[in-house]
Ligand code: TXA
């Protein structure tokens with residue numbers, strides 16, 4: 001159910017959860033000062049209690065109220081507002097334990113979407129996980145939220161999300177920023193600001209990831225995704241492929257975007273994964289015959305997770 005900004009403000013300030021657009025993906029928003037609404041987010045999503053939430057704010061000054069002065073983020077400030085999330089040490093008395101899943105750090109983001117910015121100015125900090133049932137593809141349209149949470153679920157309509165992939169999450173370790181979740185900003189984009197290419201920390205077997213969300217299955221439609229690098233003439237099936245490639249005529253192709261313009265792929269990715277289920281498609285081949293660099297590295301990681309082959 002589409003609602004206005006002031007209806008959303010009203011609902012959020014009285015302890016309800018609302019679907020909120022951002023430039024990355026839609027979020028399920030709850031006010032940081034409404035414990036019942038925060039609880040409701042975990043229930044609605046079926047989210048494990050040990051998976052903390054990102055706190056969305058309007059300014060870095062607001063973050064400093066939770067963390068104290070932030071000298072180490074100077075080089076990264078240019079990426080805000082935008083699709084960057086920073087995990088920072090906090091004063092634990094200032095943030096509910098439920099939000100940070102008992103950690104002594106918390107994740108912060110200043111989103112770059114006019115509606116979200118207006119909303120944050122009215123409501124103060126909002127916690128917002130991606131607006132999908134745990135494990136399912138994120139929502140990049142209001143209709144995706146209605147699909148997962150019902151037609152009566154209140155959503156602010158911000159149209160399609162421009163980025164289409166979640167924010168990139170960084171944490172500082174031993175004086176260096178590291179990426180603990182790949183996202184809409186690639187490591188290469190941080191290189192000139194930081195003076196080094198930030199390492200992408202992947203979970204090794206048997207170890208707990210720094211980013212608890214990496215423990216869980218993600219981005220997966222019901223359809224079975226088969227990752228493929230080659231396609232032969234005469235074989236049948238559906239391919240999730242690219243507009244700048246040709247495939248044998250025997251296949252049907254669903255176009256994700258163009259490999260020469262990776263942004264076009266990220267914009268469409270989750271909507272296409274959801275479309276598979278809407279159309280009752282049970283199996284598709286995914287063309288993963290590309291070099292996973294820049295944004296294509298995030299896209300490859302999401303496709304692997306969606307195919308349960310990470
Ligand atoms: O683009 C985005 O980041 C979207 C929009 C709505 O802002 N939000 C989003 O939230 O993707 P969510 O909850 O789906 O993913 C947040 C990730 C989880 O994997 C969680 O484990 C990690 O952030 N996280 C949150 N707090 C953390 C912390 N203190 N330390 C490490 N990881 C943390």
Ligand code: MG
Nearest residue numbers: 129130131138
């Ligand atoms: Mg998520």
